[in-house]
Amino acid sequence: MANTTNEGFVNLTDENSTLLAQDEFTSNVFVQFTICLFYLTIFILGVFGNALVCYVVVRNHQMHTVTNFFITNLAVSDVLLCILAVPFTPMYTFIGRWIFGNSLCHLVPYAQGVSVYISTLTLTSIAIDRFLVIIYPFHPRMKIETCLAIIIGIWTVALLLTLPYGIYMSLEEPNTYCEEHWPSQRFRMVFSSFTSILQFVVPLFVIAFCYICVSIKLNDRARSKPGTKSSRREEADRERKQRTNRMLIAMVTIFGVCWLPLNIVNIVDDFNDSTNHWPYYRLSFFIVHCLAMSSTCYNPFLYAWLNDNFRKEFKQVLPCFSRMSTDFTPQTTDPYKSEKLYNGNDTVQDSFLPRFMSKTDSTMPSENIPLQTTTTQTFQPSERPLNESTDVEDVLL
Template sequence: MNNSLLLINTTTIKTYEADVSDVTTNIIVQIIFYIFYGIIFVIGIFGNGLVCYVVIKNPHMQTVTNSFITNLAISDILLCILAVPFTPLYTFIGRWIFGKLMCSLVPYIQGVSIYISTFTLTSIAIDRFFVICHPFRPRIKIKNCLLIIGSIWIASIILTFPYGIYMNIQELYYCEENWPSQKLRKIFGSFTSILQFVLPFFSIAICYICVFVKLNNRSKYKPGFKSSKKEEIDKERTKKTNRMLIAMVTIFGCCWLPINTINIIDDFFADVSYIWKHYRLCFFISHCLAMSSTCYNPLLYAWLNDNFRMEFKKVLPCFDSVTFNLTTKTTTTTCESKKNYNKNDSKHGNIIFSHIAEKSMIQESIQLDLRTTSTTPFQLEFKNINQDILEKRKVTNCIVSKTFKNSFK
């Protein structure tokens, strides 16, 4: 077993050299896998590198949620560099050619990266749970967020440390685990799978289920003054958010369940690679799925965020048309629903926003990271809505923005 979940075991490598019936010995199959790994490497490095660049370059993007997303991007970059190329090369070549130091270092950093990734995803889920389900609870400050991130790194380094110790070069050509006993190996393997997958998966699922229920309950609130168009927009936004929540849980499970299952089987049934001739094929398919998470994470946690998209299009203008079309559609509908208000309606601005503020906070908090300040939650949400309308959507004649500004005079 490889407790980093990413290096195939030595027994499998040895049987691989002699087993010509295994489809992964076919050069065409190997080329296909190399292509998949190449695509994952390029997209993973590019997408996560872009996330890091945007956050580091723009101080206004350095918020609590974005700090977690950046930490996730860094761990994904490490996976792309140390897991995507080494695993297929080691298996297809049939021997470890990267030296003794790399034999200990590569699997160790792989394990650390996975811990960082799963712990960070869990932290993001917990943070969103409190923002949406407990909107009046003060958010953690950026300083505390950085302490949490530091703790994640320290815990990941410590938890993976035994694996770095027991990975050594065996029989000159094979990089494998050399545990004092098989019992200790099984215990550590099970412990690793629980901490790297089982607990994070259930924590993420529970948090997002609570968010899902909260959003659905809020969508049932129908104030009498709300227009049908506004109501339809809110319902559609809730559905979109719910789909995104389901996608987050589903993708995490689909990406990491197969590789964990393969390695647990390998831990407790050491001869599986001899008995099951398609073991290596299943390993590489599950490994590709696990590595593909480095491509999905920037999409789910950054691209679907309006603020990130705005910064992305500044770096890469090709993003501009997609973002413009999306925001224009939303802005036009919002303004049209309010265009029948006259000037006398401005006095009702505070009442309108007082009724919709809590629901707006809950729905927008998935995509907007609210800074922790001394202001009240409602004032904080008002500022975010104002900035969203005036700066991002460029609405100049919309009565909503006028009413909003008047409410703070």
């Protein structure tokens, strides 16, 4: 396969299938063992981490929020990717032929393409949602119904755009290769280019744009009211801003680093068939493919584990990880504690408030407006803007 959507396979046509035996790297037992070990690690961590994310959201009704539904959809697509792309890739390549039947020859590449689309489009939706929350704090938050409609739309688009890969896959006999058979080479190249742009280029630019704008907005907000905060408050805000900026950079960087090499290999392979005859092609493919598949392991950590609400649920489900969770808990300065606020969607967010200040203290700065007990009071989206006293990390992470 020579495209991002069905990146799970290496081409095994009649001409280049003999290279499998001649490739001293991928035919070496130690190399095969190492590659399989990498794939096995990705499979276990990816399935376990993402399944855990899905479980904690399903079991707790309070976790049913817009951001968490997007994260759950991302986890579902990553589980699908681990199950369908990770095990079939080394088995098909090392065995040298397709042994899984005609039905799976159509279904597996199709499902792989669907899961990649869902993953990248969901990451884009998460970035856009965070962009709207931070940049337009007075605008009503996205409703749960809208979030579910977007998720259904993502699945529909993914299923439709990837359909040609399910149609044009066929099982070749007698060598039993599962290969693409397009109506024409031009159609294949156009569709390949369209897929790469829509699957990687557009999401990368949108995600980068959203998080850059969010970072700039947070920096401007931190400088907008000089002299209104104590030195301790300024230190806490500065630490939180630096932590948030690092996380935003990590989200963009990991997405680009994981998927860019595979897209480059696929594009070069689509427009230059001679790359299949390069002795190091298979080894290069496995390296970039493992890197892309490893994103399924990073996503639960970036989008769930670093979130306080998810981490608390993980500690309840997996008590043995309680100490590890504590080690990863973001630290703030002592005078501040985290209290929960409810926004217009009844979703929980954190607000760092001084421990030494009374909730009825009239001398409190205007940015730290006293709040009533959150278990009995809710706010309309237009009534509670996102301000400096709000812990924006709960929205971002």
